[in-house]
Amino acid sequence: MRLLLVEDDDHVAAALSAILARHGFQVTHARNGEEALQALLPAGTPPFGVVLLDLGLPDQDGYEVCGKIRKRTSIPVIMVTARSDVRSRIHGLNLGADDYVVKPYDTGELLARIHAVARRRAGAAGASASGGNVVRLGQVAVELETRRVTVDGADVPLTRKEFDLLALLAQRPGVVFRREQIISEVWRTSWEGTGRTLEVHVASLRSKLGMPALIETVRGVGYRLVAPAAAP
Numbered sequence: 001m002r003l004l005l006v007e008d009d010d011h012v013a014a015a016l017s018a019i020l021a022r023h024g025f026q027v028t029h030a031r032n033g034e035e036a037l038q039a040l041l042p043a044g045t046p047p048f049g050v051v052l053l054d055l056g057l058p059d060q061d062g063y064e065v066c067g068k069i070r071k072r073t074s075i076p077v078i079m080v081t082a083r084s085d086v087r088s089r090i091h092g093l094n095l096g097a098d099d100y101v102v103k104p105y106d107t108g109e110l111l112a113r114i115h116a117v118a119r120r121r122a123g124a125a126g127a128s129a130s131g132g133n134v135v136r137l138g139q140v141a142v143e144l145e146t147r148r149v150t151v152d153g154a155d156v157p158l159t160r161k162e163f164d165l166l167a168l169l170a171q172r173p174g175v176v177f178r179r180e181q182i183i184s185e186v187w188r189t190s191w192e193g194t195g196r197t198l199e200v201h202v203a204s205l206r207s208k209l210g211m212p213a214l215i216e217t218v219r220g221v222g223y224r225l226v227a228p229a230a231a232p
């Protein structure tokens with residue numbers, strides 16, 4: 001798998017590159033945000049399977065780089081940083097990072113996380129390749145393949161996480177999903193700080209879909225999607 005390592009510390013990058021190479025990764029090293037974005041420009045063959053993004057970069061903020069990467073491609077991004085506070089993590093995940101690893105990290109754990117995001121991405125690609133997967137909930141249609149959501153045929157633009165959240169609930173209407181379960185599936189993390197983020201996303205989904213009753217809060221437990229009566 002090709003891996004883009006964005007790290008301004010050459011010493012750290014060399015050590016990590018050696019470990020990654022030993023585990024079969026083909027590593028491209030970028031020393032700053034600009035180099036990282038440049039490396040992603042040519043549609044490489046094969047394309048990068050994952051980006052390891054250090055947040056402390058000399059030319060631009062790592063968060064900014066993550067946002068720019070996310071605008072161009074859905075390539076998995078793992079943020080690697082010494083900033084361990086919850087707000088930094090939430091900020092990173094909201095910008096579309098797939099995972100967040102705090103320095104100093106255990107290389108075994110880092111490798112496991114790289115494989116996990118790559119696997120999930122391959123799984124998502126496989127699901128979309130099988131095609132035509134649309135969940136219909138009354139006037140709402142959730143097209144899993146194209147990540148498109150319509151209400152009465154009109155497109156409703158959702159953020160990535162809003163879509164993931166809706167798609168998760170929509171696959172089993174009526175079933176209560178526990179908060180921890182949703183956080184672990186959609187945000188791929190278990191830390192407490194995401195709770196607020198979940199509420200914010202649910203509120204946003206209710207409002208964007210114009211159907212506040214579609215997602216029901218099950219107090220103290222989590223959420224479920226209330227299957228609307230099918231149109232006659």
Ligand code: CA
Nearest residue numbers: 008054056057
């Ligand atoms: Ca750095």
